[in-house]
Amino acid sequence: MGKKQLMKGNEAIAEAAVQAGCKTYFGYPITPASEVIEYLSWRLSEAGGEFVQAESEVAAINMVQGSAACGVRTMTGTSSPGMSLKQEGISYIAANELPCVLINVQRGGPGLGGLGPAQGDYFQAVKGGGHGDYRTIVLAPSTVQEAADLVMEAFDLADLYCNPVMVLTDGILGQMMEVVQFKSGTQRELPVKDWAVKGSAEHADGQRRIVTSYYLDSEKFEKFVKHLGEKYAQIQKAEQRWEEYLTDDAEYLIVGFGTCGRIAKSTVQMARKEGIKLGVIRPISLWPFPVEAFAKDVKGYLTVELSLGQMIEDVKLAVGDTTPVEFYGRQGGMVPTPEELLEQVKEKFDLK
Amino acid sequence: METRMLFAGFGGQGLLFMGKVLAYTGMLLDKQVSWIPSYGPEMRGGTANCSVVISDEEIASPIVNRPDILVAMNQPSLDKFGQAVRSDGVIIVNSSIVKDVPVFSQCKVLQVSANDLAHDLGSVKIANMVILGTLLKETDIVKIEDVHSALAEIIPAGRQQILEMNKKAIQTGFELSV
Numbered sequence: 001m002g003k004k005q006l007m008k009g010n011e012a013i014a015e016a017a018v019q020a021g022c023k024t025y026f027g028y029p030i031t032p033a034s035e036v037i038e039y040l041s042w043r044l045s046e047a048g049g050e051f052v053q054a055e056s057e058v059a060a061i062n063m064v065q066g067s068a069a070c071g072v073r074t075m076t077g078t079s080s081p082g083m084s085l086k087q088e089g090i091s092y093i094a095a096n097e098l099p100c101v102l103i104n105v106q107r108g109g110p111g112l113g114g115l116g117p118a119q120g121d122y123f124q125a126v127k128g129g130g131h132g133d134y135r136t137i138v139l140a141p142s143t144v145q146e147a148a149d150l151v152m153e154a155f156d157l158a159d160l161y162c163n164p165v166m167v168l169t170d171g172i173l174g175q176m177m178e179v180v181q182f183k184s185g186t187q188r189e190l191p192v193k194d195w196a197v198k199g200s201a202e203h204a205d206g207q208r209r210i211v212t213s214y215y216l217d218s219e220k221f222e223k224f225v226k227h228l229g230e231k232y233a234q235i236q237k238a239e240q241r242w243e244e245y246l247t248d249d250a251e252y253l254i255v256g257f258g259t260c261g262r263i264a265k266s267t268v269q270m271a272r273k274e275g276i277k278l279g280v281i282r283p284i285s286l287w288p289f290p291v292e293a294f295a296k297d298v299k300g301y302l303t304v305e306l307s308l309g310q311m312i313e314d315v316k317l318a319v320g321d322t323t324p325v326e327f328y329g330r331q332g333g334m335v336p337t338p339e340e341l342l343e344q345v346k347e348k349f350d351l352k
Numbered sequence: 353m354e355t356r357m358l359f360a361g362f363g364g365q366g367l368l369f370m371g372k373v374l375a376y377t378g379m380l381l382d383k384q385v386s387w388i389p390s391y392g393p394e395m396r397g398g399t400a401n402c403s404v405v406i407s408d409e410e411i412a413s414p415i416v417n418r419p420d421i422l423v424a425m426n427q428p429s430l431d432k433f434g435q436a437v438r439s440d441g442v443i444i445v446n447s448s449i450v451k452d453v454p455v456f457s458q459c460k461v462l463q464v465s466a467n468d469l470a471h472d473l474g475s476v477k478i479a480n481m482v483i484l485g486t487l488l489k490e491t492d493i494v495k496i497e498d499v500h501s502a503l504a505e506i507i508p509a510g511r512q513q514i515l516e517m518n519k520k521a522i523q524t525g526f527e528l529s530v
Contacts, residue, residue, distance in 0.1 A: 176387065265412035337415070337418075
């Protein structure tokens with residue numbers, strides 16, 4: 001473990017990438033994600049990497065694709081409107097089975113939206129904002145330390161599954177400073193990148209490598225898409241992550257990711273003082289969604305999001321129709337208070 | 353123990369720095385800390401605030417909507433956040449600028465003419481540190497010596513003069529009887 005540092009979430013994400021061996025970063029600045037690119041603009045070259053401020057988000061994601069195809073650990077970061085621009089590239093990267101890390105420090109949408117924190121990109125991140133049959137692994141931290149840890153983990157998962165991995169945060173987490181300690185490198189055994197485009201002389205078999213996702217033969221293409229499907233099924237089985245807070249005896253559960261999951265913990269502390277047995281499920285992997293967390297015998301769930309309600313669809317799929325799943329959300333950069341959430345719990349479940 | 357603080361005023365009054373000094377001090381003491389700035393299209397002269405939490409336990413919500421301590425460096429900040437302060441909390445007002453201080457029955461209000469005191473010390477820029485000194489005296493979140501250690505790490509080594517000036521301002525605020 002490194003020494004304790006007081007860092008903004010965005011800076012911690014950037015430093016974690018460096019520590020994870022990220023050698024290239026391509027991006028374009030945007031509030032509230034700009035500290036990621038600002039930090040890497042000086043830090044990456046210091047660590048023996050290359051940094052490019054691209055002419056646009058579209059250019060940046062395609063540079064990431066090129067870099068990933070060469071077998072280099074690579075990353076790009078942005079905030080919501082910028083992430084929309086990158087979607088075509090992400091679809092291509094997924095199709096080419098290239099590992100890379102994507103950071104989205106969410107702000108309000110749709111459109112140019114606002115600068116405040118939001119979680120309205122859940123659908124885009126989790127369901128796939130680009131075209132075609134693909135999945136992106138999506139990890140949602142709630143503290144600066146967890147953001148750093150998950151970025152390091154994201155690079156490993158990307159290499160392990162040859163797949164893009166997104167770390168989905170929000171403006172609060174990006175701008176907030178907390179204490180962070182960087183963990184020492186990966187312990188995981190990762191596959192050799194034999195597919196990397198490095199020139200034929202660099203490969204033992206003396207053959208060149210081609211990275212492409214264009215299939216004119218439907219039979220062959222179906223076989224490839226089925227292969228992707230098998231990979232995604234494997235990820236769903238192996239990579240579900242979540243945190244539980246006082247769920248053991250809970251009668252009601254708040255479900256929230258990132259910042260909402262944290263606020264919900266404060267609500268639980270208040271509720272417990274009033275004798276309400278409340279707990280929290282905080283999904284950490286949004287895809288694969290932690291379905292396993294919802295095998296609980298409770299009276300009701302309240303899903304809390306900084307959106308009009310997106311993750312709630314996955315919560316309902318996980319819970320089934322046995323237990324009521326309610327929703328409360330704030331939008332436009334507004335964030336609920338713990339007191340507000342407690343009021344909602346009482347109101348929705350008739351606990352007044 | 354957990355202390356939730358809100359620092360509010362004009363951009364340029366050193367609110368974010370004041371919060372950072374406390375958060376950094378908390379880190380040196382192995383406490384849990386969080387610091388959130390208001391962010392967006394802010395500029396010098398506009399409004400700015402930051403939320404700081406220092407805790408012995410894991411910090412659940414880092415957003416401070418009901419502060420234990422409010423530092424109000426200008427009138428709009430006091431008007432906006434004064435009522436939100438918890439009972440038994442403390443409001444520290446920069447009375448050089450804030451002229452209309454209503455009665456807050458729920459908590460203690462301390463008035464510090466921070467700009468005037470800072471001006472006498474050589475720069476109005478250290479009004480924030482005068483207020484910080486008073487905050488340290490009136491609460492027992494961290495000790496003044498710990499804040500000195502934090503400042504020594506935050507302020508670059510080549511700027512010893514600035515470090516000394518900040519320490520002097522903190523001492524002035526600390527020694528005030530308010």
